[in-house]
Amino acid sequence: MKLLPGLGFVGPMIGRHPGCVTTQGESLVEHFQSEGYPVIGVSFAKNRYVRLADILLTLVQRRKEIDIQCLQVFGGPSFVVEDLASSVGRLLGQKIIMVLRGGAFPEFMKRYPSWCRRVLSRADAIVSPSTFLSKFVETQGFPCEVIPNIIKLSSYPFRLRQKLSPRLLWMRTFHPIYNPEMAVRVMANVHKEIPGATLVIAGQDKGQQSKVHQLSQQLGLQDAVTFPGYLSMSSKFQEGNVAEIFLNTNHVDNMPVSVVEACAMGLPVVATKVGGIPDLLTDGETGLLVPDDDDVAMTSAVFRLLKDPSLAETLSRNGRKLAERSSWEQIKPKWEDVFSRMMS
Structure with missing residues (x-):
């Protein structure tokens, strides 16, 4: 029996706090856990500085549990976190899937092209929930496939x-x-x-x-x-x-x-x-x-x-x-196809 890869979903996961919206990263953590995958989700801290420390510490301390890092990429101020997390993941030998989430990411990349290219180049695969972002990053030379957001x-x-x-x-x-x-x-x-x-x-x-x-x-x-x-x-x-x-x-x-x-x-x-x-x-x-x-x-x-x-x-x-088209039954095979290619 083939073992399922260990997944590490990295990004802001603050939906458990009162009055905060559940993020797609959290939803994916829950869905893959229910499918039997070994999954780590980080970080649930509201403060961005505490969240950064939690992410980096978790990536290092639990490195043996993570085969694939699924990094949520927004751009803007959070891109510092995304840069450091992907750098650490690469040093630790993790496969990295970058999930583009920020609607303003095209403008951010146009403003900081070298920085964005350096970070995106660490990805083994790039995914976006919309063709809007996938088409943009493809014009920048980065292949990107579309996997829609999920709802129950x-x-x-x-x-x-x-x-x-x-x-x-x-x-x-x-x-x-x-x-x-x-x-x-x-x-x-x-x-x-x-x-x-x-x-x-x-x-x-x-x-x-x-x-x-x-x-x-x-x-x-x-x-x-x-x-x-x-x-x-x-x-x-x-x-x-x-x-x-x-x-x-x-x-x-x-x-x-x-x-x-x-x-x-x-x-x-x-x-x-x-x-x-x-x-x-x-x-x-x-x-x-x-x-x-x-x-x-x-x-x-x-x-x-x-x-x-x-x-x-x-x-x-x-x-x-x-x-x-955003049901788990439709989305799960798309993610598993990416995982399979990462681990082959």
Whole structure:
């Protein structure tokens, strides 16, 4: 019987902390552990400096348990961690798979080309959850294959949408790159025409929530916009089932799990056409795409869905099919194929 390789998933894994989003690295750790793989996940520390120390110490102390290091690569400030972790892994003789996650990584690599090339050259394989990043790094001379992000599909109840009510949902992190203010401006536009329209705007606060709340009050939306904070899984399903349209307002994006979750629940999605979104969603088939920060265009897309049950049904049905591509049953063989090639 062939032994399974020891896997070390390296990156920020802070979802176990209250109010923090579960990361894809954590999800992969759990899934591969359930499949019988020997797996190490590091680090669960919230503080980035403590996390760096924990990662490096774990890689050294538990080096005999790790055959393949699966390094989550975001770029930005975390690239220091990614540089050091890959360097240590290479010195220890580990195979290294780099998983590109950051939607802003293309801009980061253009700014620091030599540094990025030096780090990426340590990889035995490069993987991305979207064709957006895979196409970019391939133009830089690095082969990259696409393995989508995963969701536990059975946990997302599907409800087919047809004739819609004006109940909108925004679910991400309150951070400037996710542009939550745009969702409130869209709501203000919709509310002028349909006073009974509502918006639930939920997520982890990264310093923007009070500003967004203040904007909603300034626009007279106190009774129309709800801020439930970070949603637990049960609360997420509850809000997703009640909502009718999902808004994705990002300035920067890769393959957002929140959009896949919305699709899984049958929510028609209206999203800004940025980063990896056009590679994830097809306009008019699995979502409606609008220009970045264009609340007028997004408002028009919302009204288009409200007036066209046939379009809403198309997006709802096709969205669920899109989400099915992110099920563990679909994703597991792709990862195992990479592992097999690493260990052959």
